[in-house]
Amino acid sequence: MNQVIGKILRYFFxxxxxxIPIALTIYAITASVQWLDSLVKLPFPGLGLAIMLITITMIGLFTSNVLSHRVIEMVEALIIKIPLVGIIYSSSKDLIDAFVGDKKKFNQAVLVTENEANGIQKLGFITQKDLNSLGLPGKVAVYLPHSYAFSGVLILVPSENVRPLNAPSADIMKFIVSGGVSGIDKLERKK
Structure with a gap:
């Protein structure tokens, strides 16, 4: 009887x-589409998402023009001068650029030795290789993402405590964010 219950529990798990992953993915997509649809009150589900995707693509097309770049730079210069608004705008713009812009920052995965005596190391990404402008020669800025969160911590460490990793940044990010349970198996298969 115990074997039967054990098998049933194993099948259940x-x-x-x-x-669970499929349900969470469907829920996240459904919730996102419903939220976007609520911004644009339309009778058909998903139409708000389609309109937003088309609008964003059209804005991207418009801003790829040289003349548009100058207009955007002038508008950005005005926005940045507004107290508080400028900080929010420039911070969010830099964050988006770090992930998808021309100035991607999370493309060099590194291993940081935090405490050599205890052998403590952390995975992260170099965001600035030269901190001389801050009066910190020989140091680099490394972003350490947190597991299971959209947050992290920025540390400034001597460059000799940072070792570049020979692995795709996306796989390292997945490994960090998953708390170390995901991503490494793919790296081993690629070798």
């Missing part, structure tokens, strides 16, 4: 491993 195997089912959970399959169902």
């Amino acid at each position: 195997q089912g959970l491993l399959l169902v």
Whole structure:
């Protein structure tokens, strides 16, 4: 009888491993589409998302023009001069640029030795290789993402405590964000 219950429990947990990620993904997509649809009150589900995607693409097309770049730079210069608004705008713009812009910052995964005596190391990404302008020669800025969160910490460490990793940044980010349970198996298969 115990073996039967054990098998049923094992099957149940195997089912959970399959169902939960799928359910969470569907929920996240559905919630996002519903939220976007609520911004643009339309009778058809998903139409708000389609309109937003088309609008964003059209804005991207418009801003790829040289004349548009000058207009955007002038508008940005005005926005940045507004107290508080300028900080929010420039910070969010820099963050988006770090992930998808021409100035991607999370493209060099590194291993940081935090405490050599205890052998403590952390995974992160170099965001600035030269901190001379801050009066910190020989130091680099490394962003350490937190697991299971959209947050992290920025540390400034001597460059000799940072070792570049020979692995795709996306896989390292996935490994960090998942708390070390995801991503490494793919790296091993690629070798």
